[in-house]
Amino acid sequence: MAEPVFALIDCNSFYASCERVFRPDLLRVPIVVLSNNDGCVIARSADAKPFVKMGEPYHQIRGKLERNGVLAFSSNYALYGDISERVMTVIESLVPALEVYSIDEAFADMTGIDNRDKLGREIRAKVLKLTGIPTCVGIAQTKTLAKLANHGAKKWQKHYGGVMDICDPERRDKLLKALPVGEVWGVGRRMNEHLTAMGIKTAWDLAQADAWTLRKQFSVVIEKTARELRGVSCLALEETAPAKQEICSSRAFGHRLHEMEPIKEAVATYAARACEKLRAQGSLCKRIRVAIRTGMFNPDEAKFAKGIVCELPYPSDDTRLIVRAALKGLEAIFRPGHAYAKAEIMLLDLRQQGEFTDDLFAEVQPAAAEKVMSLLDEINGRWGRGTLRPARVPGTPGWGMKRELKSPSYSTKWDELWRVGGR
C-alpha cells in the first residue's frame, strides 16, 4: 500500500477575503473583521496585519485603525458559510477524497498522485477563479506535517507560490528546524512554555523527543503530534464528520444584564438554537448544562460565575422540554446583584436516536411529560444542597464561589421517574 500523503488547503485571511469578494474596490485597502458585538478582531487581511494583533479588543485599537486607513467590518457568518461551501465544492471536484476540517480549511488525500505540486497549483487557481478566495496548500505524509507545510507556504508565499510540498525528507527537516515549536498544530501557549523550558524549541526538537516520555509527562495527544512530525501518520482522513458529542450555544450579551427576565430570554433562545443543531444531527441529549457569568476583563467589576448540570427526565430533542429545564437551571444559579455579561447552554451526553432503547423511559415519554416536568421541579429543589468552595480560576484569587453539587444518584431519580411514569 502506498504511503499516505495529505494536503492541507487553507483560505488566506478567510473572513477578510470573503468581504473583499463583494467589495473588489477594497482589494488594496487593509481590512479587519470583528467578532459578535464588534468585540474583537477575528480576521485581518495581509496588509492589515502590521496594525493589529489577532483577538485585540476593537475599542482599544479603533483610533489606530482609523489613522492607518484600516476598515473594520462586523462579521457575517451566513455569508462566510455560504462561500465556504462553494470553496469546498470546488476542491472536492479536484481530489479523490476531502475532509472539511473547519470553515476555511480542508485536508485532501493526495496518496499516489505523481505531480502533487501541479495539483496544488491547480486547486489554488480554480478556487480563486470560481470563488474569489485565495488559498495556500501544504503537502506532506501526515496531517500535522501538512499543517506545518501550509504554514510555510503562507510564510514564504512569494518564494513557493503558495504551495509547499515537504514529502522530501531533506526539505521536511529544513522546515522543521526553521519553525519554533509553538507553530506546531497541537502545541498551544501552555505546552509551548513547558516544551521550551525543557529545551524543545523548534518543531525539529519535538520530532526528536522521546515519545514515551512525552506521553508520561503530558498526554497521548502530544505524543501523537511528535510521531506525526517524524512522518508517522497517526491521524487519518475523516471524510464524514462524526456526530458532535457536545453542543454548545453561548454568547456575550453586548451589554450588562442585572435582572433574571432578560437573561431568561437569552437562555431560552440559546437553548432553542442548540436544540436545532441537536435535531439536525439526529441526536438526543440526556443532560444539559446552563451557566452564567459576569464580565472577565474589568478589574473593578465584581466577578461571579456559576453553572449547573441537570439530567433530563428522559433523553430528548424536544425544544420545549429542554428550554424549560434550562430555565429551571437558571433559576437555581441566578443570584441578584451582579452585572451579567454572558450565558451558555451545553447539551451533553448526546447519542444517536435509537441508541437509547435500553433506557427505561423511552417508553413513558409522551404520557408522562407533565408529571415528569413537575418531578423536575423537585429535582431542581435538591440542587440547593452541597457545600461552597472557592472556584479554581487561574490568576484571579477570590474569583466567585462555586456551589459543589451533590446531585441525587441516577438510580434514585430513575426509580422515582419510573413511578411517575405509571409503572
Added chain:
DNA sequence: TCTGGGGTCCTAGGACCC
C-alpha cells in the same frame, strides 16, 4: 478494638483548535 484498598464511574476543568 481494630477501621482497607482497588476498581470504576462521573464531573470539572485544563489545554488545544479555528
Added chain:
DNA sequence: TCTGGGGTCCTAGGACCC
C-alpha cells in the same frame, strides 16, 4: 462603556461499591 463562539480530548480526583 466596549473584550467571540463554537468545539474536542484528556486527566485528576471525588464518589461509590464491594
